[in-house]
Amino acid sequence: MSSSLMAASVPLLPTVMRFCCDALAWTLRLLRGHASAKETHAFVFTHCIHGNPTSVLATFDIYAETHVTFAIGAQTGQALDEVGRHMRPSRVLELGTYLGYSSVILLRLLPPFGRLVTVEKDSKVANLAEEIILVAGFKDPQFQVLTGKSSKIIPTLHSFLGTGPRTSDTFHMVLMDHNPRLYLVDLQALEDQNLLCPTGCTIVLILRNPKKKFLEKLYDWMDERRDFYRIKSQLHGIIEIFYQSNN
Numbered sequence: 001m002s003s004s005l006m007a008a009s010v011p012l013l014p015t016v017m018r019f020c021c022d023a024l025a026w027t028l029r030l031l032r033g034h035a036s037a038k039e040t041h042a043f044v045f046t047h048c049i050h051g052n053p054t055s056v057l058a059t060f061d062i063y064a065e066t067h068v069t070f071a072i073g074a075q076t077g078q079a080l081d082e083v084g085r086h087m088r089p090s091r092v093l094e095l096g097t098y099l100g101y102s103s104v105i106l107l108r109l110l111p112p113f114g115r116l117v118t119v120e121k122d123s124k125v126a127n128l129a130e131e132i133i134l135v136a137g138f139k140d141p142q143f144q145v146l147t148g149k150s151s152k153i154i155p156t157l158h159s160f161l162g163t164g165p166r167t168s169d170t171f172h173m174v175l176m177d178h179n180p181r182l183y184l185v186d187l188q189a190l191e192d193q194n195l196l197c198p199t200g201c202t203i204v205l206i207l208r209n210p211k212k213k214f215l216e217k218l219y220d221w222m223d224e225r226r227d228f229y230r231i232k233s234q235l236h237g238i239i240e241i242f243y244q245s246n247n
């Protein structure tokens with residue numbers, strides 16, 4: 001009787017072991033709480049293969065198995081990657097850099113002449129992010145980390161886009177992962193400043209348990225402006241919006 005029970009439970013062993021590992025990782029994350037930006041940066045810096053963006057992202061993911069971090073992580077990262085591959089943007093704006101996890105995903109999508117401008121309000125975190133992006137192998141003209149609050153930086157963005165033959169002063173893609181309370185006002189400011197590409201701009205909003213009322217406000221506003229804005233998808237914690245003013 002006991003040997004037949006054992007034989008029946010053998011196929012379940014991998015599932016049980018996976019469950020135990022997940023439970024252990026979850027307990028560790030709970031006990032350790034939020035990892036500091038400095039600790040996360042130190043782990044990624046020392047364990048990743050320098051010059052290899054995929055290794056940088058994988059090292060963040062390994063750290064996130066046992067620590068709580070602000071990075072968007074593998075699943076949302078993959079959804080962002082898919083949106084970007086479809087859009088093929090060459091000028092991207094990111095609000096909320098943190099340590100540069102999503103910046104590395106965005107930079108991987110850019111053509112050689114492409115450009116990422118990323119905004120982080122915390123200057124110490126912004127410096128750490130810049131180091132991670134350089135460690136991933138991206139060079140200075142491909143990206144710029146701007147330090148300051150989005151509300152202060154947005155009105156200055158035209159001056160960071162340049163006017164060379166292959167540049168223009170609007171963005172093809174905007175990623176917002178800074179503060180859901182600011183998503184609507186910052187989107188309005190970007191449109192007011194003519195920073196969204198009129199022939200098409202994808203706006204990706206990362207949702208981390210946002211208050212329902214912020215989303216309702218955003219949806220109501222977009223509904224009033226449905227000639228310009230269209231929600232394309234809402235998957236894996238991201239909302240993908242398409243903006244076009246040259247119809």
Ligand SMILES: C[S@@+](CC[C@H](N)C(=O)[O-])C[C@H]1O[C@@H](n2cnc3c(N)ncnc32)[C@H](O)[C@@H]1O
Nearest residue numbers: 070071072096098101102120121149150177178
């Ligand atoms: C959730 S984290 C971003 C995570 C990042 N996208 C990643 O995947 O690694 C949010 C970041 O936005 C920054 N932030 C919050 N409000 C901001 C604002 N108004 N302007 C610029 N950065 C802001 C925070 O300091 C924090 O580093």
